[in-house]
Amino acid sequence: MTKLTRRGVLGAGAAGAAAGLAPGASAAARKRTRRADVVVVGAGLAGLTAARGIRRGGKSVLVLEAARRAGGRVWSHALGGGEVSERGGTFVGPTQDHVIDLAQAYGIDTFPTYNEGSNVAYIDGDRVEWSDTGPTGTAPPDPAILPELAATVTLLNEMSKEVPVDAPWQAEQALEYDGQTLETWVEDNSTTQRYRNLVPLATRPIFGTEPRDLSLLFVLFYIAASGDEEHVGTFERNFNTREGAQMFRFEGSTSALVERMARELGRRLLLRQPVRRIVQGRGGVRVVTDKLSVRAKRVVVAVPPALAGRIDYRPLLPFERDQLTQRMGQGTLTKVSASYETPFWRDAGYTGTGLSTSGFVSATFDGSPPDGGPGVVFGFVGGDKAREYERLSKGERRSRILAEFAQFWGAEAERPLEFWDTRWPAQRWNRGGPVGIHGAGSLVANGAALRAPVGRIHWAGTETSTYWNGYMDGAVRSGERAAEEVLAEL
């Protein structure tokens, strides 16, 4: 390799800068070179947390982010006047201490999600109103579905206790559970169509999928993962606000955390640097973008599996890892939001939580800033509904969603200050959300490759987490784990 001493355009980085010819690239392509102990690929919460841990361990780090912004699935929309509203990751709740503690370390407190008054649901066209202080929590107390709902949730929770969060493919009944879809299991364990119609109302917001897309084993793992080392996971914790994963929000939005972590990294974080290639050699690893070639001792890949699979690895990864990334697509979730002068639904006695078995929007929440002004409400459009929504014109999207909001809380909902949507599958550097999905067969075939390091390559991202997989807490946990892995090798 011809060594040059020309100075990198990006200035001195964590470990100094030098430039040279990048072997393996086009002979005509000169890339700036950089060095660091560890390269982190992806500046979502997982990558930012990994970088923080590595730096605290005394090692140098360079974070390469493909997008124009840090944050990954954490991203905000400016409401004006300095207020913002989350387009992606929004809520935290009990047992999600890793992300809550991390935010605390940056001076960011939580506040309770607005949850006073009544929830509203449309179930097969029938309107139901209830307070979630009742025994069903966020689930509607519809007498025609409650017995089956309670029985199936209890049974799934029980079954999930047999699924180890660190190796769901080793559950005693892993083959049986991974051989079927959630839809099949629900068909076998329920009798009323009214209840069955309710199930996608959970899977669309939680997974961005229909029940047919989900391996039963993956669902059981997800339930088991919805807790921590001291609290057993429950399905309810996924969909409840009170005592559930929607209980709290961060002051200044989740983006505040990302911004502070990114600021702390300073020039160690490079945006618009999609990683194209990772080359492992005897002495280290080389991470290549369109413009840079970074030499490091280790690399942490902290992007969703479907995107990690698009990087050109040399030598090739074990085929189980590659085939994992061929199958584990990101969910199909679109978030629709509207802002109003005030959160008018509160005055009418509503929480802002609306559920519907027939609408585009399966579930809504109050997403207003802490002081309630402006009022923001947002809804999740997932799975088949997200694909159907995609086929509408821009004008239809707005009018159809606002009409659904109005059905919940009255005509005022049709006169927002602003309407916006966030189509996560159409984001180049996300390609879906909220999480990577294991369909039937995926976990037993290739689950063991999710987190197993390959030489000098380590994996982070919420999809690799044992607890709170798919949530911000899982992302933070994965970053902490990856940093520990790397530091143990340096």
Added chain:
Amino acid sequence: MTKLTRRGVLGAGAAGAAAGLAPGASAAARKRTRRADVVVVGAGLAGLTAARGIRRGGKSVLVLEAARRAGGRVWSHALGGGEVSERGGTFVGPTQDHVIDLAQAYGIDTFPTYNEGSNVAYIDGDRVEWSDTGPTGTAPPDPAILPELAATVTLLNEMSKEVPVDAPWQAEQALEYDGQTLETWVEDNSTTQRYRNLVPLATRPIFGTEPRDLSLLFVLFYIAASGDEEHVGTFERNFNTREGAQMFRFEGSTSALVERMARELGRRLLLRQPVRRIVQGRGGVRVVTDKLSVRAKRVVVAVPPALAGRIDYRPLLPFERDQLTQRMGQGTLTKVSASYETPFWRDAGYTGTGLSTSGFVSATFDGSPPDGGPGVVFGFVGGDKAREYERLSKGERRSRILAEFAQFWGAEAERPLEFWDTRWPAQRWNRGGPVGIHGAGSLVANGAALRAPVGRIHWAGTETSTYWNGYMDGAVRSGERAAEEVLAEL
């Protein structure tokens, strides 16, 4: 864009050569530029057929192949003395007229697969021998499984008649069928474990998967596709030799066809040119490799969906297409082969077809050259077995497979001239085989994006075929269809 007039290193191509700065790439990266009416990405049978059709339509074409060889899933191993044996696509059969006619056009005839004598099967440890001239064909006439086998195959064939090969997601019961795995359906439609153990023996060679990995709708589509416009598809045609998809082979191997088609293209076929980016603009399309930037009016992407998804498209493809490629992984198939001085099993009265419910090898075939010397036998190791095989040492792989061959035909099988394997999932430019797999939910969610052109981008590859999807005939059909699509637009 700065235009230079420096001559391309690759010499004059179909439409002349010029060089320039490729916008969008690193400022330092100068790429040679080329022009053609149509770029074809991938020189497997689909891409080669598309290129042939486009040239016959009077348009210029440039084929960019990532690997060092043309052929895709058609590839051969040299036996010495000018003889070769197929590592990938091997057989053709009745109703596969598109690939047979194409081969004829290049002077390549078929010959019958060796099929005299007895097949052997080990079913839960019991040895069965039979001639496939009997009523069960290649399926073992085990009295304990025959009733269930006959009943389920008949039922699947009947159900498949309701599945349109050009839009399986529009079948009347598409949601019901795509909501479950083949494993679930078999559980619900059989009673004996002995029969259920037989099912992977079909899915491993045919799909490279376990029954849990397959959407029932995909299996029904695959059956419907195993015929042609005049002959209804049947499941038997997939696994039978006599009157089935293993009935004939090509003289000189399937690679002979690829070689002749590649030779005809001459310098219009460029090897070792992985396509990294496809940019659509108002006036045309730009197809970018590490070294080249090719301007064209249209592009045919003729690589498996999982690999097509790794190309950087600008603007982004519709998200349904991207998410299709996130979920539709290639099957997990390894082919193991051994050569001998003579096909000794023939002298002992065996066809060379061996089946086993417990071995690494689910099914073997006689793969000897037409004159029978040297003798070659090969076996399919698929799904869980392929992953288990991957964990063995090289020495163990050889000894375990040869011991299984010896169990079928005697100790002579353990003394081959040569043993070799082809681990398709570990091939950089294949990443699996024999075909891309739709798990539960994939076809109804994103099936419509399989073949729908996106602007100037057209899709080919056996995964896009209506008939003989997953086979060489499907690849040829897809290439013919893509050429017609493109020519209609030029």
